[in-house]
Amino acid sequence: MASRTEDFDSRFAGLDQWSDADFLMALWEGQMRAVASVGPVLEDLATAADGIARRLGGGGRLVYVGAGTSGTVAWQDAKELGGTFGWPEEHTIVMLAGGLQSAPNEFNSAEDDIDLAAREISQHNISDKDAIIAIAASGMTPYTLRALELARERGAFTVGICNNPDGSLLKIAESGVFLDSSPEVVAGSTRMGAGTAQKAALNILSTLVMNKLGRLFDNLMVGMRAENIKLRDRAVRIVARIASCNEEQAKDALVKSDFDIRPAVLVVKGHTPARAQKILGLSNGNLRAALEYRD
Template sequence: MASRTEEFDLRFAGLDQWSDADFLMALWEGQMRAVASVGPILQDLAAAANGIARRLGGGGRLVYVGAGTSGTVAWQDAKELGGTFGWPEQHTIVMLAGGLQSAPNEFNGAEDDTDLAARDIQQNDIGEHDAVIAIAASGSTPYTVRAVELARERGALTVGICNNPDGSLIKIADHGIFLDSAPEVVAGSTRMGAGTAQKAALNILSTLVMNKLGRLFDNLMVGMRAENIKLRDRALRIVCHIASCDEGRAKDALSQSDFDIRIAVLVANGHQVSRAKEVLGLSNGNLRAALEYRD
């Protein structure tokens, strides 16, 4: 039996002959249904985030696993964690079947390669300190399913996200999550509804994890890397806001701290850089806890 993402939805019979307005409306409604599918699984995402944060807080790595569209969605989420939250790249692993640089035929074919999944798990030494987030629209992609099976055998925490209620990922992962994004408007084109639902779910999941690891203060990205003019200006505003200081003091603090926002806030509040680093370390990188720290 075909997975739900492969179903032919008869509501869209004759789609290729619809007017532009009706065609686009159908696609837009499909995207809205996809985003709406995340609402009912927020508690599942919260439970997964708590488990992931515990592993990462203990020094573990965040591992993304996927193939095809799901793999590239996972890769995008992983890639953005460093710049947005300052999450270290050495603590992020992306296992994308075939790799981003592979030729189209290799990229598509790699999703069936369970031996490749085993090699990738072995080479990355996935273990009990790590947290694995695996994504597959069908929930049955051989590469992804095998990677989760092996990661769990090795003691890693596993989260499986799919768009099929009968997907194997739901059954084999510690946290199996079903995104009810409905059959695709363009049958089987999971880059559309399923991909949008996955992106929204990952955005929410990884942001909550980063918050639990102290990478936010209020709604501000205090772990952010200020690597260009726009981000340096943002860093300046953040330090001014949290430390309640003027721009001159904030600029000096940022300069002393190599534009590490959390260190800069502590420096602007009167700490020497070395002490600020010590206090932040004792607070597990959590700025709010560091500001409240007392010897």
């Protein structure tokens, strides 16, 4: 049985002959429907985030699994965790069927390769310390399903995100998230509605996870890596705001702290860089807890 992401919607019959304005309006409405599909599953995302944060807080790794559009959406979310939140790359794994550099025909056919999924789960030594986010629009992609099955057998915390209520992904995962974004305006083109819904859901999920791990203070990215001029300027403003100091003091503290925002805030508060790092270590990297730390 085909998934709902493959359905033909009669409302869009003759789409290829519509005016540009009507064509774009239909696509825009499809995108709005996709984003709206995330609202009803916020509780599911909160449950998933809690499970993920528990594993990562214990030293585990965050593993993204997907194929095709779903895989590239997952890769994008994973790629941004380091720069935005300072999440270490060695604690992030992306299992993308065929890999980003594969030829189009290899990229598409790899989603059926269950042996590849098994090899990669084994090579990465997935264990009960890790958390897996598996994504598939249909919820039935063989590569993704097999990886999720094996990860759960190994004791990993598993999250399945799909756009089909009958997707096997929802049944296999410990925490299932159904995004009701279908049908697609262009039938079967899950790079449109399903992809948008997945991106929005992952944005929300990973941001909540990072917050649970102390990577935010108020609404500020205190784990951010200040790797260019714009980000260094932002880091100065963040430190100045949190530490209630002027920008000159903030910049001086950042220089002493290798432009790491969290220890820089503690340096402004009177700690040496070494002491600041020690306090953060004792506080699991959580700046709010570190500011409240007492010997």
